[in-house]
Amino acid sequence: MAVDQVIRATGLRKRFGAVQALDGVDLTVARGEIMGLLGHNGAGKTTLVNVLSTLTPPTSGTASVAGFDVAGRPDEVRRRIGVTGQFAALDEELSGHDNLVLVARLCGASKAQAAGRADELLEAFGLRAAAGRRAATYSGGMRRRLDLALGLVGRPDVLFLDEPSVGLDLPSRLGLWERVQGLARDGTAVLLTTQYLEEADRLADRITVLGAGRVLASGTAVELKARAGSGSISLRVGPQGDRTVAAEALGRAGFPSDVDDGRGELTVPAGDSADLAVVIRVLDAVGQNVTEIRYAEPSLDDVYLAFTATAPDAPAPAAAALDRPPAPAPARAAPRITLPEAERRTGDTPETP
Amino acid sequence: MTPSAGPATEERVPRWRPAGRAAQLRVLTARQIRLVYADRRVVLFSVAQPVVMLLLISQVFGSLADRSILPRGVSYIEFLLPALLVTTGIGTSQSAGVGLVRDMEGGMVRRFRVLPLSLPMVLVARSIADLTRSGMQLLVLVVAGHLLFGYRAGGGAVGLVAALALSTVVIWSLIWIFIALAAWLRKVEVLSSIGFFVSFPLMFASSAFVPVDVLPGWLAAVATVNPVSHAVEASRSLALGGQVGSEVTAALCAALGLMAAMTVLAARAVRRPPDE
Ligand SMILES: Nc1ncnc2c1ncn2[C@@H]1O[C@H](COP(=O)(O)OP(=O)(O)OP(=O)(O)O)[C@@H](O)[C@H]1O
Ligand SMILES: [Mg+2]
Numbered sequence: 365m366a367v368d369q370v371i372r373a374t375g376l377r378k379r380f381g382a383v384q385a386l387d388g389v390d391l392t393v394a395r396g397e398i399m400g401l402l403g404h405n406g407a408g409k410t411t412l413v414n415v416l417s418t419l420t421p422p423t424s425g426t427a428s429v430a431g432f433d434v435a436g437r438p439d440e441v442r443r444r445i446g447v448t449g450q451f452a453a454l455d456e457e458l459s460g461h462d463n464l465v466l467v468a469r470l471c472g473a474s475k476a477q478a479a480g481r482a483d484e485l486l487e488a489f490g491l492r493a494a495a496g497r498r499a500a501t502y503s504g505g506m507r508r509r510l511d512l513a514l515g516l517v518g519r520p521d522v523l524f525l526d527e528p529s530v531g532l533d534l535p536s537r538l539g540l541w542e543r544v545q546g547l548a549r550d551g552t553a554v555l556l557t558t559q560y561l562e563e564a565d566r567l568a569d570r571i572t573v574l575g576a577g578r579v580l581a582s583g584t585a586v587e588l589k590a591r592a593g594s595g596s597i598s599l600r601v602g603p604q605g606d607r608t609v610a611a612e613a614l615g616r617a618g619f620p621s622d623v624d625d626g627r628g629e630l631t632v633p634a635g636d637s638a639d640l641a642v643v644i645r646v647l648d649a650v651g652q653n654v655t656e657i658r659y660a661e662p663s664l665d666d667v668y669l670a671f672t673a674t675a676p677d678a679p680a681p682a683a684a685a686l687d688r689p690p691a692p693a694p695a696r697a698a699p700r701i702t703l704p705e706a707e708r709r710t711g712d713t714p715e716t717p
Numbered sequence: 718m719t720p721s722a723g724p725a726t727e728e729r730v731p732r733w734r735p736a737g738r739a740a741q742l743r744v745l746t747a748r749q750i751r752l753v754y755a756d757r758r759v760v761l762f763s764v765a766q767p768v769v770m771l772l773l774i775s776q777v778f779g780s781l782a783d784r785s786i787l788p789r790g791v792s793y794i795e796f797l798l799p800a801l802l803v804t805t806g807i808g809t810s811q812s813a814g815v816g817l818v819r820d821m822e823g824g825m826v827r828r829f830r831v832l833p834l835s836l837p838m839v840l841v842a843r844s845i846a847d848l849t850r851s852g853m854q855l856l857v858l859v860v861a862g863h864l865l866f867g868y869r870a871g872g873g874a875v876g877l878v879a880a881l882a883l884s885t886v887v888i889w890s891l892i893w894i895f896i897a898l899a900a901w902l903r904k905v906e907v908l909s910s911i912g913f914f915v916s917f918p919l920m921f922a923s924s925a926f927v928p929v930d931v932l933p934g935w936l937a938a939v940a941t942v943n944p945v946s947h948a949v950e951a952s953r954s955l956a957l958g959g960q961v962g963s964e965v966t967a968a969l970c971a972a973l974g975l976m977a978a979m980t981v982l983a984a985r986a987v988r989r990p991p992d993e
Contacts, residue, residue, distance in 0.1 A: 380992070417831050420990040442833040443735055453828035455748070457755055463825075469744045471833050472733035514828065519732050 368394045368524050370553045371416060376425035378411050378577075385411040388425070393553045393570075395521075398544065401569030404672055407574040408448050409557040412578060413526045416555065417447045430521050446520030450527050450557075452511045456500035460491050460510050463499060471518040485513040488543065490536065504531045512540065516547075523547060525556040529563055541567055561664040571664075581671040585664060586595040592604035592667040597634045597643055599657040606652070613650040618714045619643060634659060735833035742838050749846035752820065760850070763812065767805040767854050768861045771798065777868065779925055786931050791957065793975060794866045798858065799880050800925040800949040804855050806888030807916045807945070813847035814895030814912060818905050837984040840900065844892045851888045856880055872958030880955040883968060887948040890972040891919070893979035900986035904965040918943070925949045944971035 371393035377387040385408045393399040414420045416427055422495060427434045430444035436648045447453070454463050461482050468478035469591040486495045489509040494502060508531050509543060515523065525544070529537045543701050548554055558564050562573055567584050570583040581588055601610050607623055610630060619632040619639075632643065637659040644654055736744065753759055780794040787796050818838070820826055829839055838971040860875065862868030870877035894915060895908075902908045922939040929937050940946050951968035954961050 393757060419827075419830055442831055443732070447828070447830065447831045449827070451824065451827075452826035455825040457752060458748075466744065467828065467832065468733075468827075470736055470741060470832050472735045472740075472831075476724055477733070500982060518832075525908075548861055558855070 366631050368650075368659055370395050370430050371399075371418065371427070371555060372429075373412075374425055376412070376415060376427055377423045378415055379423045380410075384577050386422070386425075389574070389577070389579055391572060391579070391582075393522075395553055396476075396547050396548050396551045397569045398554040398556060398567050400564035401555060401679070402561070402564055402571060402572060402672075403557075403574035403580075404667055408577040408674075409574055410526055411577075412574070413447075413524050413534055413555065413557060417445055417524045418442055419447075419449075421532040444519070445524060446515040446518060446522070447524045448515035448526065448528055449524075450530075452711060454499050454507065454511055457498060458499055459496050460486060460502070460506075460513075461495040463510060467514050467517045481517060489513045490539070505533055505536060507538060508532055508534060511654075521552060521605045523554045524553050525554065527557055527559065529558065529560060555557065557579045561668055565664045566647050571667075573677065575672050578647045581667075587612040587666075588667045588671070589662045590665070592662055592670040595634055595636065595656060595659060595661045596631055597640060597659050598629050599643065599647075600629055600655050601647065602655045604653075609650055610647055610652045612648055613652070614643065614701070617642070617645070617646045738835060739837060741834050742842060745834075745842035746845050749820075749842045750849065753816065753846045753850055763809070763850060764853050766808060767801060767858045770805065771801055771858060771861055772865070774801070774926060786928055788928075788957075794862060794868050795871065795957060796953065797926070798862045798868055798885075799870075799952040801858055802855055802880060802884040802952050802956075803887055803945060803948045804885065804920050804923075804925050805858060806851050806891045806919050809847055809851045809854065809888065809917055810891040810895040811909070811912050813843060813892045814899035814908050815905055816847070816953050817843050817896055817899040818903055818908055821903060821987075821991075822901070830991065836987045837980070840896050840980075840983050840987055844889060844896055847892055848885065848889050851892075852885060855884060870956045870958070872956050876955050876958045880952045881964065883948070883955060884952050887944070887952075887968060887972045890944070890976040890979070893976050893983060897979045897986060900983045918981055919945050923949060944968075944975055947971045948979035952977075 369392045371391060373391040375391055376386050376389040376391075377384070389408070389412060391399070391412075402411065403409050404586075407591065412421070412480070414432060415422045416429055417621055418429075418434050418441050421435050423713040431443045432440040433445075434441055453565035455466065458466065462484055465475075465478045468481045469475070473481060482495075483492075486492045489512060491506060491509055491513070494506060499507060508528075512525070512528060513678075523544075528544075529540055532540060536597070541563070544554055544556070547570075556567065568585065570582065570584055573580045573588075581591065601607060607625075607628070607630060611621045611623055612637075614630070614632055619634070621630045622632055634640075634643070640657060640659055646655065647654055729884065736828075736932040747828070763890070775794055775797055779797070787793065820839075820887055826839060829836060859868070872880070874963070895912065897916070898911065899908055902911065918939065923943045923944065924940055929940045932940055947964065947968040948971070952963050
């Protein structure tokens with residue numbers, strides 16, 4: 365099984381002057397696996413991608429990609445990786461087609477193969493109409509798409525995508541997700557950083573949360589959600605009911621509730637959906653009949669905020685929430701996490717493996 | 718990408734073997750040539766530049782230069798033009814450096830760093846692309862000298878071609894000075910401010926415009942160790958004809974030595990990671 369780990373980093377550190385950008389990162393990614401990398405701005409995501417893609421050497425620690433040491437055998441690594449960094453890496457003076465041909469030729473394609481590969485990727489990324497235009501004239505999203513296409517030219521075993529969907533419209537983003545999933549199905553390992561938690565939730569087999577250069581948490585989305593803490597139950601009592609009485613009863617039963625007078629709802633943290641029955645029984649016993657009740661799982665947003673709150677110099681969760689692009693409205697109600705609660709959780713944040 | 722692109726399953730096609738050095742150089746040089754000749758105006762003016770030098774220097778210094786300090790029977794234009802063949806390259810070298818910095822700032826060189834290719838090849842490609850522009854400048858210079866001043870090489874066609882060939886080699890080595898500087902400094906402002914301290918002494922602390930013996934002692938000393946002086950002497954002796962002596966060997970040795978040193982430095986410099 366171990367041979368399947370195509371990215372394997374141990375104790376990676378990277379220092380830029382006074383900034384410890386990476387502070388002992390361990391990470392493995394298997395063949396065909398999509399690893400999502402989350403973290404605040406400045407957490408070290410790009411630095412980690414740069415180190416693993418041989419762009420910059422680690423200060424200490426070791427990493428191998430596709431079976432080769434990134435510091436010792438960068439050429440072998442480069443043969444097997446594809447990179448789309450946070451900032452476009454393309455030739456503004458060349459057309460989209462010529463950009464792709466150039467990279468394909470350097471990867472060893474013949475003229476005909478290079479042209480064929482360029483056409484394939486232009487088609488796949490919806491750039492056929494703009495193929496002959498200079499990249500300097502492309503819109504932001506088109507440039508991003510060309511940059512993504514350039515990362516795939518050499519049919520990499522390991523793909524690094526640093527915030528790939530920034531600036532992409534919805535169809536392009538969905539198309540990108542589909543393509544990334546397809547590549548992973550075919551065995552490509554993908555390391556993907558993102559600020560869109562929905563993207564991580566949809567794509568990533570496993571998620572690593574970075575903070576101040578350290579791994580704060582790592583696991584599948586389900587595991588992280590479970591570790592980050594509880595889901596929540598929102599309920600409404602009938603018109604004759606009394607929210608205060610209900611809240612008191614719940615409190616005595618070990619469900620500290622949160623009353624939202626505006627919406628006329630009570631919200632209580634809950635371990636899992638089995639608590640639904642318990643809550644209804646408690647309220648029934650005090651004569652409050654429940655007219656509406658639902659259980660919401662913790663979202664990845666909660667996971668993110670719960671884990672990054674432990675980062676030493678992380679911005680306050682509230683500020684971080686402002687930085688996030690508005691997530692598409694989730695189908696389920698997001699549980700309300702209050703700040704003290706998030707802080708309480710930091711105490712039992714699992715140690716990083 | 719559109720959803721209509723269909724299921725995104727890529728069949729595993731065997732990967733290509735990375736291009737060898739020669740193929741890399743071909744592809745990269747073609748790219749650099751496109752960059753160098755991308756803007757017609759830049760090409761036009763850079764090719765016209767040595768003609769302006771020829772006009773101005775021949776008039777400004779030519780009127781001052783005492784015929785008696787020139788070698789016997791040699792006109793100032795015959796003295797000057799073979800020197801300009803060499804010194805023209807200094808300006809070109811500087812713009813090669815600036816071009817390289819700009820290229821390194823752009824995204825493609827960043828991508829090259831994660832592709833299986835030899836980064837110094839990017840520099841070799843740049844030097845070749847700029848050398849082709851220099852070649853055009855040299856030809857324009859000779860033609861302008863002939864049309865404007867009735868210049869004829871005393872050494873005949875053979876002498877002239879030899880002078881042109883030697884100048885080309887020397888210019889290649891000068892280009893490498895600036896490529897090495899560019900790869901180290903990586904900032905246009907820094908490069909051009911430091912470039913001045915390199916290019917002006919190379920050009921003027923030399924025997925290019927007046928014979929070394931009329932220079933003040935300290936400057937004459939600088940001029941004798943300046944590789945441009947050797948190159949100018951060699952180019953002059955080839956173009957003027959007569960017996961060709963050790964100047965050519967000295968010029969070639971100086972140029973090749975310089976180039977060897979600079980390529981080593983440049984290759985190290987370009988491999989430095991981009992963010993440090
Ligand atoms: N070349 C550099 N010189 C100095 N500091 C650097 C350099 N590159 C990165 N850093 C610092 O290292 C830390 C990590 O940066 P990095 O770019 O990896 O963050 P990130 O997680 O990718 O952030 P973002 O979400 O904003 O892209 C930051 O504090 C950054 O300022
Ligand atoms: Mg980043």
